[in-house]
Amino acid sequence: MTYNFAFLDEDTKRMLRRALLKAVAIPGYQVPFGSREMPLPYGWGTGGIQVTAALLGPDDVLKVIDQGADDTTNAVNIRRFFSRVAAVATTEHTAEATLIQTRHRIPETSLREDQILVFQVPEPEPLRTLEPREAETRTLHALADYGLMHVKLYEDIAQYGHIATSYDYPVLVDGRFLTSPSPIPKFDNPKLDRSPALMLFGAGREKRLYAIPPYTHVESLAFDDHPFEIQRWEHQCELCGSGESYLDEVIVDDRGTRMFVCSDTDFCSGRRAEAQA
Amino acid sequence: MSALLQVRGVSRHYGPRIGCEDVSFELHPGELLCIVGESGSGKSTLLNTVAAQLSPTAGSVRYRQRNGGWLDLAALSEADRRRLAREEWGFVTQNPRDGLRLNVSAGANVAERLMALGMRNYSQLRAIARGWLERVEIDPSRIDDAPTSFSGGMQQRLQIARTLVTQPRLVFMDEPTAGLDVSVQARILDLLRRLVNELGLAAVMVTHDLAVARLLAARTLVMQGGRVVETGLTDQILDDPQHPYTQLLVSSVLTT
Amino acid sequence: MTAALMLELRDLSKSFELHHQHGARLNVLRGIDLRLHAGECVVLSGPSGAGKSTLLRVIYANYRPSFGAVHVRHDERWIDLAKATPHEVLEVRRRTLAYVSQFLRVIPRVPALDIVAEPLLQMGVDEPEARRRAGDLLRRLNVPERLWALPPSTFSGGEQQRVNIARGLIARRPILLLDEPTASLDVENRNVVAQLLAEARADGSAVLGIFHDEDMRDRVATRLFPMQALEAA
Numbered sequence: 001m002t003y004n005f006a007f008l009d010e011d012t013k014r015m016l017r018r019a020l021l022k023a024v025a026i027p028g029y030q031v032p033f034g035s036r037e038m039p040l041p042y043g044w045g046t047g048g049i050q051v052t053a054a055l056l057g058p059d060d061v062l063k064v065i066d067q068g069a070d071d072t073t074n075a076v077n078i079r080r081f082f083s084r085v086a087a088v089a090t091t092e093h094t095a096e097a098t099l100i101q102t103r104h105r106i107p108e109t110s111l112r113e114d115q116i117l118v119f120q121v122p123e124p125e126p127l128r129t130l131e132p133r134e135a136e137t138r139t140l141h142a143l144a145d146y147g148l149m150h151v152k153l154y155e156d157i158a159q160y161g162h163i164a165t166s167y168d169y170p171v172l173v174d175g176r177f178l179t180s181p182s183p184i185p186k187f188d189n190p191k192l193d194r195s196p197a198l199m200l201f202g203a204g205r206e207k208r209l210y211a212i213p214p215y216t217h218v219e220s221l222a223f224d225d226h227p228f229e230i231q232r233w234e235h236q237c238e239l240c241g242s243g244e245s246y247l248d249e250v251i252v253d254d255r256g257t258r259m260f261v262c263s264d265t266d267f268c269s270g271r272r273a274e275a276q277a
Numbered sequence: 278m279s280a281l282l283q284v285r286g287v288s289r290h291y292g293p294r295i296g297c298e299d300v301s302f303e304l305h306p307g308e309l310l311c312i313v314g315e316s317g318s319g320k321s322t323l324l325n326t327v328a329a330q331l332s333p334t335a336g337s338v339r340y341r342q343r344n345g346g347w348l349d350l351a352a353l354s355e356a357d358r359r360r361l362a363r364e365e366w367g368f369v370t371q372n373p374r375d376g377l378r379l380n381v382s383a384g385a386n387v388a389e390r391l392m393a394l395g396m397r398n399y400s401q402l403r404a405i406a407r408g409w410l411e412r413v414e415i416d417p418s419r420i421d422d423a424p425t426s427f428s429g430g431m432q433q434r435l436q437i438a439r440t441l442v443t444q445p446r447l448v449f450m451d452e453p454t455a456g457l458d459v460s461v462q463a464r465i466l467d468l469l470r471r472l473v474n475e476l477g478l479a480a481v482m483v484t485h486d487l488a489v490a491r492l493l494a495a496r497t498l499v500m501q502g503g504r505v506v507e508t509g510l511t512d513q514i515l516d517d518p519q520h521p522y523t524q525l526l527v528s529s530v531l532t533t
Numbered sequence: 534m535t536a537a538l539m540l541e542l543r544d545l546s547k548s549f550e551l552h553h554q555h556g557a558r559l560n561v562l563r564g565i566d567l568r569l570h571a572g573e574c575v576v577l578s579g580p581s582g583a584g585k586s587t588l589l590r591v592i593y594a595n596y597r598p599s600f601g602a603v604h605v606r607h608d609e610r611w612i613d614l615a616k617a618t619p620h621e622v623l624e625v626r627r628r629t630l631a632y633v634s635q636f637l638r639v640i641p642r643v644p645a646l647d648i649v650a651e652p653l654l655q656m657g658v659d660e661p662e663a664r665r666r667a668g669d670l671l672r673r674l675n676v677p678e679r680l681w682a683l684p685p686s687t688f689s690g691g692e693q694q695r696v697n698i699a700r701g702l703i704a705r706r707p708i709l710l711l712d713e714p715t716a717s718l719d720v721e722n723r724n725v726v727a728q729l730l731a732e733a734r735a736d737g738s739a740v741l742g743i744f745h746d747e748d749m750r751d752r753v754a755t756r757l758f759p760m761q762a763l764e765a766a
Binding site for chain 3: 305463464466467470474491492495496509510512513516517519520521524525528
Binding site: 139 | 356363384385388393
C-alpha cells in the first residue's frame with residue numbers, strides 16, 4: 001500500500017501551511033485548523049505529526065523525542081512512521097536534524113536558525129483551567145486581558161509558598177499573547193526566549209496551531225517579589241556528570257534505588273562519547 | 278455638581294415583551310440611588326442595561342470619565358466596555374456565587390481585580406487582600422480558604438471586598454442582601470453604607486426592600502411594569518408617596 | 534438693622550390623596566404664609582391635627598406641597614424647595630436646613646457617637662474633630678460616655694431623643710426645624726436644650742418648632758404661629 005508523500009494529501013498540507021504562516025505572522029496566537037484523523041490516537045502527538053507532515057521535504061532529516069528521549073515507544077514509532085510514508089532520513093542527533101518533533105522537552109543542545117522544533121500540545125489554552133468557556137478565553141486573548149493567569153500563580157504561592165507550576169508554565173509571547181509552551185518543564189522556558197530556531201506547536205484534538213518565530217521575546221510570567229526560577233538539582237547526571245541539564249529521577253531496582261540521569265538521551269550520550277575520546 | 282451617569286429614555290425589550298421602558302435618570306458622584314419595585318418590574322433589566330451588560334433597545338446611557346469627557350456606552354467597543362468594568366466600575370450580584378470565583382481562595386478573589394490592573398507584587402496583594410477581608414469583617418486568617426467554605430453572608434461580604442478593592446467610581450448592585458437572614462442583611466447594609474461613605478462611591482442598587490432604600494439611598498426610583506412611576510428623595514417617596522402603586526408598596530411594608 | 538429673612542412660606546397648601554381609600558383627599562394645610570428671620574424662634578401652636586408636624590415636614594421637603602412656595606435662603610440665594618430638584622434639596626439639607634424629629638431613625642449597628650458626628654463629616658469636618666465635638670455635645674446633653682460606642686437602638690426613649698437632638702444641632706445650620714424634640718426629656722435636659730437653642734439663635738440660626746410643653750414654649754419662643762385644623766373636604 002502506498003501513501004501520498006508524508007501521509008497527508010496535498011490539500012490538507014496546504015491548509016496546514018496556510019495556518020502555520022498565519023501562526024508565524026501572529027506569534028503566540030492560536031490558529032484554528034482542520035485537524036485530520038491520524039493513524040494513532042489523540043494524545044499521542046496527532047497535532048505535532050500533522051505539522052511535521054506539512055513541513056517535511058525529501059531532504060529533511062527528522063529527529064523525534066519524547067520527554068527528551070529518542071528511544072521511547074512514541075518517538076520510535078513516529079520516526080518510523082515518517083521514514084515509511086515520506087522516506088526521509090532520521091537521526092537521533094540534535095545537531096544533524098533539520099526538523100525535530102518533540103513531546104515535553106526542548107533539547108539541551110542549542111538550536112540553530114536552520115532548524116524547526118515541532119511541539120505536541122495536549123491543551124493549547126493556558127487559561128482553560130480557570131475559564132472553561134472558549135468564547136470567553138478568545139475574548140480575553142483578543143483584549144490581552146490576562147489578570148486571570150496571575151490568579152493561578154497567586155494560588156500557587158498561597159498554597160505552596162512558591163510558584164509550584166513546574167511544567168506548562170505560562171509565557172507571554174512577543175509581549176502580546178499569553179501562550180502555553182506545551183508541557184515542557186519550566187527548566188526549558190528560557191530556551192524559548194529569542195531562540196534562533198522556529199518553534200511550531202500543534203494540538204490535534206483541540207485543532208489549534210501556534211508559533212514562536214525565531215528570535216521572539218518570550219517571557220515567563222511571575223510576580224515582582226516571586227520571580228521566575230527554573231528547577232535546580234543537587235545531583236549531577238550519573239551517566240555523563242552534567243550539572244546543567246534537566247535530570248530525570250529513575251528507579252533502577254525493586255528496592256527503590258534511584259539515580260538521576262539526563263532526560264535528553266542524545267545530549268547525554270554525546271557527552272559520554274566525548275569523555276571517552 | 279455634574280452627573281457621573283446620565284440615562285435618557287432607555288428601553289430594553291425582549292422581543293415583544295417590555296423589560297424596561299423609557300427610563301431616564303442621572304447619578305451624581307458619591308450618590309447611592311435605589312431602584313425599587315416588585316419582581317418582574319424591570320429593575321434588574323434596567324440595572325443590566327445601564328451597566329452595559331445588556332444593550333438598550335432605545336435611549337442612551339452616558340458615563341462621565343475621569344477626564345471629564347462623556348462616554349456613550351452604546352458606542353463603546355467590547356474592549357473599552359471591559360476596561361471600564363475592570364477599572365472604573367464594579368458589579369455586585371444577588372447570588373455571591375455568580376460574582377465570585379469559587380475555585381480559588383478568598384485572597385485570590387480579592388486580589389484578582391488588582392492583578393487585572395497590573396499589580397504584580399505578591400506581598401502587596403496579600404496585604405491589601407488581608408486588609409479588605411478585615412474591612413468586610415472576615416477573619417484575615419481565612420485568606421487561603423475557599424469561598425465555598427464560607428456562609429452565604431460571608432460570601433456576599435467577600436464579593437463586596439472583591440468588587441470594591443480597586444476603589445471603583447461606580448458600583449452596580451443587584452439585590453445584594455436578598456436571600457440572606459435578616460441579621461446578616463443588617464450587617465451587610467451597614468457595611469455598604471459605611472464603605473459608600475468612606476470611598477465616596479456612586480452606586481445604583483436594585484432592591485425590592487423599601488427599608489434598604491431608606492437606609493442607604495438619598496434618592497429612589499420606583500418601577501412598575503417596566504416603567505418608572507415615581508422618582509425623587511427616598512424619604513419623600515416613602516413618607517409622602519404620590520403614585521397609587523407607590524402608596525400600595527409603602528402601605529404593604531411590614532413594620533416592626 | 535433688621536435680621537435677615539431666612540425662610541418664607543407663601544400660600545402653602547398640603548393635601549394627601551389616598552388612592553387606595555377610594556381616592557379620599559385629606560386637606561391638612563391651606564394658604565399658609567410665614568416668614569422666619571435669623572435669630573428668631575417661632576413656635577407653631579394649635580390643637581393636635583392642626584398640621585404642625587405636616588408643616589415642618591413640608592418645609593423640610595419630606596412632604597411635597599400641593600400648592601405654594603417654600604423659599605429658603607441658601608448660600609445667599611433663594612431656593613423654592615417646592616420646585617427644587619432632589620439634588621438641590623439634599624444640598625439645602627446638608628448645609629442650611631436641619632430637622633429634629635421626635636424619634637431617632639436608628640441605623641443598625643452604628644454607634645451613637647458616629648451618628649452624632651455624621652452631619653459634621655458630611656460638611657467636610659475631619660473625623661477626629663467631628664468625633665470630639667460630638668462627644669462634647671453628648672456630654673452636655675448628659676448622655677453617659679459608656680453609651681457613646683453603642684448603637685442607640687438599645688437606649689431609653691430619652692437617651693435616643695438626646696442623641697437625636699445632638700445630631701440635629703451639631704452642625705450649625707441656619708434654619709432649625711424642631712418637632713417636639715423635648716417630649717420625653719426631664720427638666721434638667723430640657724434646660725440644656727433650651728440653652729443650646731438660645732446659643733444657636735444668638736449665633737444667627739432661625740428656629741421653627743413645635744413644643745407642647747408650655748413652660749418650654751415660653752422659654753424658647755420669640756413668637757407664636759397659631760394654626761387651626763381644616764375640615765376634611
